[in-house]
Amino acid sequence: MKTAYLATASLAATLLLSTAPSAFAAETPTAAATAADEVVVTATARPELRSRVAGTVQVIEQETIARSTSKSLTDLFAENSVAFLSEWTPAQTSINIRGGASDGQGRDYLGDVLVLVNGRRAGTANLSKLSANDVDRIEIVRGPASVLYGSQNIGGVVNIISRTGRTGQGVHAEIAAGSWGLKTGRLSWGSANGPVDWYLSLNGGQRGDYESGSGGGKMIATQYKRLGAEAALGYQFDANNRFELIARSDGTYDTGFRGSGSNIFSFDNRYNHSLDFNYAGHTKSDRFSWNWHIYGVLDVDELNWASPVIKSGVLPVTGTSIDHNIRRLNIFGQQFRPQAKLWAGNVLTVGYDWELARLRSDRFRAGMPGQPVLAQVSPLDNNQTDRSHAYYFEDAQTLLDDRLTVRGGARWSAGTLSFDPTPFLALQRTGATKYDATTYSVGAAFKVIPDLTLRVGTSTGFRVPSATQLGADFTALGGGRIFGNPNLKPETSKQIEFGALYSRSFFTADVAIFRNVISNRIVTILRPPPAVANTSDYGNNPADLYIRGLELQTNTDLLRMMGKEAGPWRVSAYFNGYYNFNMKDKGAVATANTRNITRMYRYESSLGLNVGQQGGAWKDWSVQLGGIFRGPVFYDTEENLLIPLGEPVSTYVHRKSPFWVWNLRGDVKLTQRITVQAAINNILDKNAHPIFIATDSDPRIADPRFQNGTPLGTSMPGREFVIRLKADF
Numbered sequence: 001m002k003t004a005y006l007a008t009a010s011l012a013a014t015l016l017l018s019t020a021p022s023a024f025a026a027e028t029p030t031a032a033a034t035a036a037d038e039v040v041v042t043a044t045a046r047p048e049l050r051s052r053v054a055g056t057v058q059v060i061e062q063e064t065i066a067r068s069t070s071k072s073l074t075d076l077f078a079e080n081s082v083a084f085l086s087e088w089t090p091a092q093t094s095i096n097i098r099g100g101a102s103d104g105q106g107r108d109y110l111g112d113v114l115v116l117v118n119g120r121r122a123g124t125a126n127l128s129k130l131s132a133n134d135v136d137r138i139e140i141v142r143g144p145a146s147v148l149y150g151s152q153n154i155g156g157v158v159n160i161i162s163r164t165g166r167t168g169q170g171v172h173a174e175i176a177a178g179s180w181g182l183k184t185g186r187l188s189w190g191s192a193n194g195p196v197d198w199y200l201s202l203n204g205g206q207r208g209d210y211e212s213g214s215g216g217g218k219m220i221a222t223q224y225k226r227l228g229a230e231a232a233l234g235y236q237f238d239a240n241n242r243f244e245l246i247a248r249s250d251g252t253y254d255t256g257f258r259g260s261g262s263n264i265f266s267f268d269n270r271y272n273h274s275l276d277f278n279y280a281g282h283t284k285s286d287r288f289s290w291n292w293h294i295y296g297v298l299d300v301d302e303l304n305w306a307s308p309v310i311k312s313g314v315l316p317v318t319g320t321s322i323d324h325n326i327r328r329l330n331i332f333g334q335q336f337r338p339q340a341k342l343w344a345g346n347v348l349t350v351g352y353d354w355e356l357a358r359l360r361s362d363r364f365r366a367g368m369p370g371q372p373v374l375a376q377v378s379p380l381d382n383n384q385t386d387r388s389h390a391y392y393f394e395d396a397q398t399l400l401d402d403r404l405t406v407r408g409g410a411r412w413s414a415g416t417l418s419f420d421p422t423p424f425l426a427l428q429r430t431g432a433t434k435y436d437a438t439t440y441s442v443g444a445a446f447k448v449i450p451d452l453t454l455r456v457g458t459s460t461g462f463r464v465p466s467a468t469q470l471g472a473d474f475t476a477l478g479g480g481r482i483f484g485n486p487n488l489k490p491e492t493s494k495q496i497e498f499g500a501l502y503s504r505s506f507f508t509a510d511v512a513i514f515r516n517v518i519s520n521r522i523v524t525i526l527r528p529p530p531a532v533a534n535t536s537d538y539g540n541n542p543a544d545l546y547i548r549g550l551e552l553q554t555n556t557d558l559l560r561m562m563g564k565e566a567g568p569w570r571v572s573a574y575f576n577g578y579y580n581f582n583m584k585d586k587g588a589v590a591t592a593n594t595r596n597i598t599r600m601y602r603y604e605s606s607l608g609l610n611v612g613q614q615g616g617a618w619k620d621w622s623v624q625l626g627g628i629f630r631g632p633v634f635y636d637t638e639e640n641l642l643i644p645l646g647e648p649v650s651t652y653v654h655r656k657s658p659f660w661v662w663n664l665r666g667d668v669k670l671t672q673r674i675t676v677q678a679a680i681n682n683i684l685d686k687n688a689h690p691i692f693i694a695t696d697s698d699p700r701i702a703d704p705r706f707q708n709g710t711p712l713g714t715s716m717p718g719r720e721f722v723i724r725l726k727a728d729f
Contacts (some may be wrong), residue, residue, distance in 0.1 A: 042139040042159040052405040054443025054457035055145030056512040058136040069679045069722045081576040081606040090224040091255035091268045093128040096600045098516045112154035123299035129270045133203040134230045134253015136163045143495040144461025147411040147441045154461040154493040164232045165197025171729040178293035178722035181208035195695045199232040212715035213687030216696035221256030221264040221389035235275040241281040260638040265708030269302040273355035290338040297331040311449040316705045322366035331357045345398035357386040384467030388415030408442040419471040433470045437462040453501040463491040469538045485652040493518045507561035509555040515666040518545040543587030568616030577605030620669040628661045
């Protein structure tokens with residue numbers, strides 16, 4: 001709503017932002033690192049050369065972020081083939097990494113991918129809610145490869161590391177304009193002056209309804225507004241002690257929600273605020289170090305999902321003119337991680353995490369004009385309080401003249417989930433349930449020759465049930481009943497991985513082969529007759545998800561590879577991709593037409609060619625042609641399709657065919673401080689969508705009886721033009 005947008009604008013303009021606590025727990029290693037053997041922090045909670053980490057870490061660097069015209073992390077991740085993305089709207093995207101999928105609504109406590117901001121829980125797994133503005137770098141730990149993190153770490157960890165006064169120095173201003181009324185702006189100021197450093201930033205933007213690709217038309221209800229801000233203050237007490245205070249805000253407002261019904265009446269406001277305090281220090285000998293991180297998060301989803309027509313059984317019925325859901329998640333927590341160098345080549349990390357997370361929801365519905373007054377029903381999310389804590393350790397030892405790094409650790413997590421009173425939830429029986437889980441990680445990295453490092457590791461992850469899933473009562477859902485199960489086990493995963501990192505001055509490659517098995521998945525189980533119809537229970541699926549795959553990341557300096565002196569010229573190529581050659585859902589229902597895992601690409605890739613000059617006669621410039629290959633995906637859509645034209649039965653699992661999207665980027669430095677960038681996205685004007693079956697094209701396969709305002713379907717944006725002016729002082 002407008003009030004939420006204005007309130008957040010006021011708050012953002014005053015303060016709001018966050019920092020990278022894990023990034024300054026210790027000083028960066030002094031060893032020279034190649035482009036592939038860079039320093040990463042997420043997997044180990046301390047700066048570590050990538051060649052010494054036992055798991056796969058994908059890094060999206062600042063140079064890549066700066067070149068992108070992404071509107072959110074969703075666009076940025078798609079350009080770098082991070083994983084399968086369920087792109088529902090400009091404000092809602094879920095992600096699937098190695099079989100672990102985040103919740104479709106982005107509720108982090110229900111997903112299997114953990115999203116962090118500066119090393120702590122973000123409060124959301126909705127990538128479209130978060131922008132790349134003020135982000136210094138992003139690290140993706142693929143699979144449950146670290147014991148530093150608790151629930152939701154089944155498929156992987158995404159750590160968004162924001163800028164500070166140390167990493168975002170100077171004054172930076174940029175404005176951009178583009179197709180469909182796109183307007184964006186950003187202003188930041190960072191400085192490091194003596195013991196004090198600071199960073200201030202404000203950004204915003206908007207775009208109207210876009211047009212789909214070739215043969216399509218305008219996609220009504222795809223508009224959005226964005227607003228974000230950061231403020232960071234750091235103080236270096238002395239050579240051994242430092243603290244940072246960071247506030248951050250990010251969000252989308254008045255964003256259309258077409259969803260699976262091509263709804264033109266619904267819109268969302270989704271925003272995320274956070275406040276971080278981090279203190280890091282070490283002894284003069286550097287034998288002992290510590291990091292203490294205190295944080296608070298407010299994550300809000302305000303859903304205005306009016307649906308004049310809704311589905312009841314197989315028939316359309318009169319729906320709602322107002323259906324306002326608001327969900328607020330408040331998180332307060334702390335992380336304390338001391339480290340000790342016990343002897344030569346050894347580092348021991350121990351930790352204690354504590355967190356309180358309180359979820360509160362409300363809902364109001366109104367019927368269509370002239371219809372009877374609608375009874376109020378419970379919100380989409382029931383109220384709950386989660387009190388959790390964890391103890392963990394990881395020990396790393398280097399051997400054989402630092403060529404071999406062996407590491408291993410374990411984590412014990414426990415908590416109490418309370419099922420709290422929820423508005424309009426009939427017959428609710430409140431109560432609390434305790435839970436606990438133990439996970440481990442063991443691995444090694446061995447530098448066979450200076451250019452080649454081999455690694456191997458095995459690890460486990462988990463996700464605790466929600467209070468609703470544990471609660472021994474029912475909730476109304478689509479006219480049915482779902483009963484909670486206090487005996488639910490946490491979902492778990494177990495992974496084994498083999499990898500190699502090869503690095504030369506002109507070529508780097510990171511390859512991994514993995515197997516991830518996800519067990520005890522929490523599902524709804526329909527009660528058999530003679531039970532009351534449409535009545536289900538939460539339960540653990542006795543069969544596993546089984547994923548085996550191959551991943552590859554490469555970067556090549558083509559001129560140096562051919563043995564040529566480049567001079568001012570720069571020519572490089574990159575490739576990111578993966579192939580899940582075995583992705584089986586052993587617990588799929590007997591009537592399913594496939595045992596393949598749904599909402600997960602069989603394969604995906606991104607590649608590109610960069611050509612440019614630095615210091616040449618034509619000044620500094622570059623051009624990049626990049627392709628995104630959206631691979632085949634199996635999808636049991638929630639869309640209402642015509643039968644048999646759209647699908648043979650409503651439970652049919654579709655195999656969406658793969659397609660390419662090509663983007664062109666260019667930039668030129670007009671002066672030492674002024675740069676102009678231009679981009680053409682989807683240059684071939686492809687009319688498609690990553691997940692929806694009914695696209696904006698004929699023949700129509702969407703059932704018009706259940707479409708709220710549009711007769712066809714939803715396609716992604718067609719050909720888009722963007723121009724951006726950047727100034728650095």
